[in-house]
Amino acid sequence: MDRIRLSDTLEMSRLVYGMWRLSDDADTSPEHVRNKIAACLDQGLTTMDQADIYGGYEAEEVLGNALTPELRNRIEIVTKCDIVAPVGRYADKRVKYYDTGRAHILASVEHSLRLMRIDHIDLLLIHRPDPLMDACETGAALDEVVDSGKVRAVGVSNFRPWDWKLLQASMRTPLVTNQIEISLLHNAPFTNGDVAFHQRHGQPLMAWSPLGGGALFDEGHAKLRARLAEIGAEQGVDDSAVAIAWLLAHPARILPVLGTNRLDRISRIGDAGTVRMDRETWFDLYTLALGHEVP
Numbered sequence: 001m002d003r004i005r006l007s008d009t010l011e012m013s014r015l016v017y018g019m020w021r022l023s024d025d026a027d028t029s030p031e032h033v034r035n036k037i038a039a040c041l042d043q044g045l046t047t048m049d050q051a052d053i054y055g056g057y058e059a060e061e062v063l064g065n066a067l068t069p070e071l072r073n074r075i076e077i078v079t080k081c082d083i084v085a086p087v088g089r090y091a092d093k094r095v096k097y098y099d100t101g102r103a104h105i106l107a108s109v110e111h112s113l114r115l116m117r118i119d120h121i122d123l124l125l126i127h128r129p130d131p132l133m134d135a136c137e138t139g140a141a142l143d144e145v146v147d148s149g150k151v152r153a154v155g156v157s158n159f160r161p162w163d164w165k166l167l168q169a170s171m172r173t174p175l176v177t178n179q180i181e182i183s184l185l186h187n188a189p190f191t192n193g194d195v196a197f198h199q200r201h202g203q204p205l206m207a208w209s210p211l212g213g214g215a216l217f218d219e220g221h222a223k224l225r226a227r228l229a230e231i232g233a234e235q236g237v238d239d240s241a242v243a244i245a246w247l248l249a250h251p252a253r254i255l256p257v258l259g260t261n262r263l264d265r266i267s268r269i270g271d272a273g274t275v276r277m278d279r280e281t282w283f284d285l286y287t288l289a290l291g292h293e294v295p
């Protein structure tokens with residue numbers, strides 16, 4: 001599997017395994033989680049995507065219970081912070097909110113390290129743009145966690161170009177990626193400036209819910225799904241591999257973050273890298289996703 005260099009200290013696999021749904025699985029035993037990670041590693045997929053809030057602030061611990069020192073050294077761990085929701089360790093909060101203050105970022109890093117039983121996070125992302133963000137304070141806190149060695153690299157998620165510029169202007173450390181929603185079903189970032197902004201600066205993007213969180217397989221998208229299956233059948237892969245290949249074909253160097261809990265699907269994630277996608281096929285799928293021909 002291809003690897004993408006994000007900074008001097010960080011390289012990630014082109015396809016990433018997302019752990020948002022990890023604690024929704026009927027089986028969250030350390031052995032089963034290790035089997036999932038092993039299925040990823042067998043294909044060269046080494047990057048795991050977490051967030052403090054996943055599983056009501058429990059998914060990081062589910063991963064931590066499964067990690068051995070040997071396994072930890074074979075993977076890169078991405079995690080996120082700033083969402084405070086009234087569940088788990090924040091059950092006493094009245095409302096859901098974002099916190100990009102220094103104290104929260106530092107405390108969140110400590111929680112993540114402790115729950116995952118690791119001594120550093122490979123990539124820490126600010127999960128959502130915070131309307132109350134004091135860019136100087138947030139930027140300094142991100143510089144601080146990198147300087148301390150607890151975090152190797154920092155980035156953001158769901159940021160628009162102006163949010164990125166505001167934060168980056170207030171810190172020394174370069175932000176290395178933005179994790180945003182991109183898929184056949186959520187294709188606006190290709191034309192609204194989000195992808196173009198990062199492409200202009202040579203920053204790879206991570207794409208969350210690259211299969212529309214499963215919505216791609218709903219009845220409403222039957223025509224698109226049939227075409228994906230047809231292309232897949234010609235190349236010996238399934239429809240989801242073609243949908244992921246559609247993202248890989250874009251020159252912006254997108255890293256899709258896939259979230260299936262099924263071992264059989266996990267063990268086929270790498271198929272996407274084998275799909276040939278010419279320009280005409282890319283537009284064929286784009287046309288079906290838009291529901292009309294391009295102008």
Ligand SMILES: NC(=O)c1ccc[n+]([C@@H]2O[C@H](COP(=O)([O-])OP(=O)(O)OC[C@H]3O[C@@H](n4cnc5c(N)ncnc54)[C@H](OP(=O)(O)O)[C@@H]3O)[C@@H](O)[C@H]2O)c1
Nearest residue numbers: 018019020049208209210211212213214217258259260261
């Ligand atoms: N930064 C953010 O704000 C943000 C937001 C959302 C997600 N994320 C990250 O992105 C990751 C991926 O998100 P996601 O789980 O929504 O991604 P996804 O890969 O688009 O969707 C996964 C869902 O699709 C289903 N699915 C997969 N293949 C299928 C198939 N062939 N037929 C039918 N259903 C299928 C899976 O069900 P099965 O489990 O049954 O296969 C699962 O429910 C998350 O784990 C998280 O790390 C980040």
